[in-house]
Amino acid sequence: MPDHTDDTVLQLVNVSKSFGPVNVIKDVTLSVRRGQVQALLGENGAGKSTLIKMIAGVHQPDSGKILVDGSEATIASTNDSEAHGIATIHQELNLVPTLSVAENIMLGRTPKRFGMVNRKHLNAQAQAALNLIGLDVPLKQPVGELGIAKQQLIEIAKALSMNARILILDEPTAALTGKEVDALFTILDELKAKGVAMVFISHHLDELARIADTISILRDGEFVAEVPASTDEDTLVQHMVGRAIEEQYPRGEVAEAGAPLLEVAGLTSTSKFSDISFTVHAGEIVGLAGLVGAGRTEIVRAIAGADKYDSGTVEVAGKKLKSGDIQGAIRSGVGHIPEDRKGQALVLDGTVNENLGYATLAATSKAG
Ligand SMILES: Nc1ncnc2c1ncn2[C@@H]1O[C@H](COP(=O)(O)OP(=O)(O)OP(=O)(O)O)[C@@H](O)[C@H]1O
Ligand SMILES: [Mg+2]
Structure with a gap:
């Protein structure tokens, strides 16, 4: 058993998960502590998102346990997860493009009065959420009309407005600029001070050094190590890939610019x-x-x-x-x-083969 200190609010214990024949998470044990940011680090496909989806109620573990405040918890749905005070910002945006900014932020929590949507409350609460991150967008605008960065900020605002005690952020900064990342980290620092426990996923080692307390590394679905966030980059990368890396960014031949x-x-x-x-x-x-x-x-x-x-x-x-x-x-x-x-380049129901063919198909056929 992992040590359960009073500060531990969430634990995964010997959790495994397969999709069909593929074993994606193998016997992973992880602790998340009050007022701390537990970062998850690993190469693409290491299993980070799958792991947090089990905390968020999107997937259920095949074996192993999830403990909240030391007691075993069944997290069979997003609702179960939220009922435990867990809010999740997923890697892939989960907004409804045709609904407004306000409706998206309040989705599933729509304030009602006499059975009708209470617009005034809806707008007030959504505006308060936007104010948390200083985002200035019209509440009525359909989310699909906004760029990816703004959509990401809306996801963040939505999660923050749930007042969760456990906040999970899966690559929240991928679409953001430095200034927005700074603003997000200032908020996360405040949440830390309030005792919120966080799981933070990012491929940017400098971000982890800035915001994380501990870094847990996954490789091919297995837990490799939990190390302090001050650990040097070479060691982190070595844990990620399983061998020493001579040069992190090998410089190829500098190409001569042509015509x-x-x-x-x-x-x-x-x-x-x-x-x-x-x-x-x-x-x-x-x-x-x-x-x-x-x-x-x-x-x-x-x-x-x-x-x-x-x-x-x-x-x-x-x-x-x-x-x-x-x-x-x-x-x-x-x-x-x-x-x-996901929205503009891929046909998600299509095969890899079909997707590879679409661009050239369009260019060579006269039919479209
Ligand atoms: N619903 C699913 N069905 C089948 N395989 C899946 C499913 N979700 C994830 N996988 C596979 O599980 C493995 C882990 O994926 P996961 O998305 O958890 O990785 P990740 O560490 O979050 O990667 P990234 O850094 O690219 O986000 C991958 O091989 C992926 O293809
Ligand atoms: Mg992922």
């Missing part, structure tokens, strides 16, 4: 971006930096033909692309990986 390949000139789309000009040479990577809402996504979408623009030009290898012509862009060799891959 100009993508030329964007004076690109303008009213109220989104204006007069954007830059050149990308063959063999070159150009970064687009800016705050959330600055227009980065919109510029990239316009270049890929996903949206029309009002003026300016996009040229690939000296050939001008038409505004809003996805097929033409694909034929010219432009590939686009959008920020919302």
Whole structure:
């Protein structure tokens, strides 16, 4: 048995989980303590999300126990999890795109009066949640119209507004900029001081050093170690991959930039971006930096033909692309990986094979 101190509010004890024949979580034991952030670290597919989904009531363990305040708990549903004071921010957003910001925040907790939705209370509580993280969006706006970063912040606001005593955050910072991450961490520090226990998943080691107290490492579904958050990066990476890594970011040959390949000139789309000009040479990577809402996504979408623009030009290898012509862009060799891959890039019910085929299918067939 793991030690159960008075500070331990949540424990997983010898928990295992398989999907079909695949054993994804193998005999994992983990403690989460009052006023502390327990980080989960591991490579893609290590089992971090699956583990926290068992705390959130999305999956049930095949064997092993979950203890809340030292007593065995059955967490068969999201409701069970919330009833134990657990709030979870999942890695994949769980918002309903057609519902408003306020309705999403209050989903499942809609205040009613005489059997009717009490709009006044709904809006007041949703606004209070937004104020917690300082997010300024209209309460009535459908969530699907907002970018990924704002949607992520709404998920965070929603979870925070539940006043949970155990807060689980699965890669909450993946879509956020540095400034927003700082704001989130300030809130997490306050929650820590109030005694909230947290599980925090991130691939960013600097974030873990900043916010975590302890780091538990998973590898291939197995618990490897729990170490203090001050542990040096080399040791952490070694635990993650199971061997010493010579160079974390090996520098390949520096490529010589070739001829100009993508030329964007004076690109303008009213109220989104204006007069954007830059050149990308063959063999070159150009970064687009800016705050959330600055227009980065919109510029990239316009270049890929996903949206029309009002003026300016996009040229690939000296050939001008038409505004809003996805097929033409694909034929010219432009590939686009959008920020919302689940919503905009993948057909989740389709096979890997089908998904790989869709982009080229669209470009070569005249039917669509
Ligand atoms: N519902 C499911 N059905 C089948 N396999 C699943 C399911 N959910 C997860 N898996 C598999 O379980 C393994 C662990 O996945 P999980 O999402 O927990 O990893 P992770 O550590 O959160 O990775 P990442 O860092 O990429 O988010 C993966 O091999 C994944 O493909
Ligand atoms: Mg995950």
